[in-house]
Amino acid sequence: MEFRAATPSAIATELGDRIKVARLNADLTQKELAEKAGLSLKAVTNSEKGTSTLESIVAILVALELTEQLNSFIPKQEISPVQLAKLQGKVRKRATGTSKKIIKSEDTPSW
Secondary structure, X not given: OOHHHXXXXXXXXXXXXXXXXXXXXXXXXXXXXXXXXXXXHHHHHHHHHOOOOHHHHXXXXXXXXXXXXXXXXXXXXXXXXXXXXXXXXXOOOOOOOOOOOOOOHHHOOOO
């Protein structure tokens, strides 16, 4: 499937199908996968329909020993220096101006 032109729903359905095939290739039932992943049977069923939470998908990938696939799914990226500068915003500058001498009570003339 070419993801570039697909709708989010179609992509989610495709990922669900891939999770199902990976489960079947691991020779696991949905119930066995749910137990191994620490999820409910409903969570596994939903993941295979493409209507799962991200946390459930990650738990399933861990249980299926497919976490290496996550590096290809969303490669780690470094933030660009331009974006980093925008995130930091304006750097506050130290206030400058004429400093005023503080007059101590002993410096004041006694009348």
